[in-house]
Amino acid sequence: MSHALPQEAKPAADVARERGRGAHKGQQTRAAILDAALSLASQMGIEGLSIGALAEVTGMSKSGVFAHFGSREELQISVIREYHERFEEEVFVPAIRQPRGLPRLRALFENWVAKVATEIDSGCIYISGAVEFDDRPGPVRDALAGMVVTWHGSLVRAIRMAMAMGHLRPDTDPMQMQFEIHGLILALHHDARFLRSVGAVDRARTAFERLIQHYTLGTAVAPSGQASPSGVAAAGSAKAPLAPV
Incomplete structure (x- = not known):
């Protein structure tokens, strides 16, 4: 039976770049959510903000929005x-x-x-x-x-x-x-x-x-x-x- 050779580990520099890109994308997503949240708050008030309402406005899942803020x-x-x-x-x-x-x-x-x-x-x-x-x-x-x-x-x-x-x-x-x-x-x-x-x-x-x-x-x-x-x-x-x- 043949066995696949283990994949070579990625260089540390490549791993760091990938993590950096992921963090940057996360910051961009959070900024976009906040921008939408500010617009929503100006119409409905701060009390009108909720994870669900923001998910609907941004087209994201509730879990996606929740991951950036953790709570209402x-x-x-x-x-x-x-x-x-x-x-x-x-x-x-x-x-x-x-x-x-x-x-x-x-x-x-x-x-x-x-x-x-x-x-x-x-x-x-x-x-x-x-x-x-x-x-x-x-x-x-x-x-x-x-x-x-x-x-x-x-x-x-x-x-x-x-x-x-x-x-x-x-x-x-x-x-x-x-x-x-x-x-x-x-x-x-x-x-x-x-x-x-x-x-x-x-x-x-x-x-x-x-x-x-x-x-x-x-x-x-x-x-x-x-x-x-x-x-x-x-x-x-x-x-x-x-x-x-």
Whole structure:
């Protein structure tokens, strides 16, 4: 009886390449699933996400989707993290390329407004998720709240830097100013998405400029980064002590 000779073992380099290709394909599949999940969450909410619904949308098996996330809860948290990463790329990263102080704070707000404007039909997961999970404790709520708190912290640091640069009054309360800026975004989202108000974006920008004028007493730094002259004495003309950023 003849016996087949044992196959030669593959070189370690070939095995590593195959594993690398497999891992890359797995990452691509996971990214595609997350992209579909974000789209689904914008229509049905985070609570509307499920392994089954996502399998149907992507044309995958439930076991295939499950293999990438393990549970519905992990899927929901992954979607929140993905949204946060995209939010950072679209809103935060371009803004930090602007000069420190008021120009950067303006850019943060303007980029935020632009993102809300593009989400009129889909909705902001930060805002819609807050409505879904405001009274539902658990890991999903914790993940969502953590992302929002992180973003608010970035705004507070930008405000403190504007104070340190002398662009805002030294008696500015950073937490209060951040609260008011966030309030403008919530009003914009409500009027643009729910009421379909055509002028909501312009009203948000106008309100922001009034807010800036309040905290600078007429010595606001213009969007170009140049100080706007004013006959009003500047209460914030002297630099405040450098705040941690």
